[in-house]
Amino acid sequence: MAGYKLQETEIIKALVNLPGWTVKEGKLHKEYKFTSFSEAMGWMVNVGIQAEAMGHHPEWFNVYNLVSVTLITYDLGHVISNLDIELAKKMEAVFNR
Template sequence: MSRPVKLSETEIHAKLETLPGWSLQAGKLHREFQFASFVEAFGWMSSVALVAESMGHHPDWSNVYNRVSVDLNTHDVGGITELDFTLAQRMSELAK
């Protein structure tokens, strides 16, 4: 498997335009998800955990009741890569 490549600021901003709800904060992709209940939020996190594990790419996230705060970046390259955008897209799809 090839090493992920850090995306440029221009590439990041262009890709963000295709990913509603996500923003760039402190050099990471960021989004706040809100669900109807704690159980729904935790269920979503469990589904995402399976996807993240299959990708070998894991989010920085926290959960408070029905809210989940997510930050994504690729620690190995010190920035945002295509892996982060792929995981962000899957998270958004699973939240629908």
């Protein structure tokens, strides 16, 4: 899948279907809270496999049951792209299983 920069209106429209996601310092951002560390790690492994298949990787930080995620596309000049929205959707799908 080829990446392309999204316009601000496209980002706003996409966020309607991505609850809890915001734009923070020019990047997509969300914090996920799990019931345990192992649940958080399981989610990260599942999402990591999907991210690797996309060739698009998140910035994330984990402490116990909390995972903080930031998405941006470096290859297009540090912008929010369609790839970031796609990965956010995949993260939501795994989280809501």
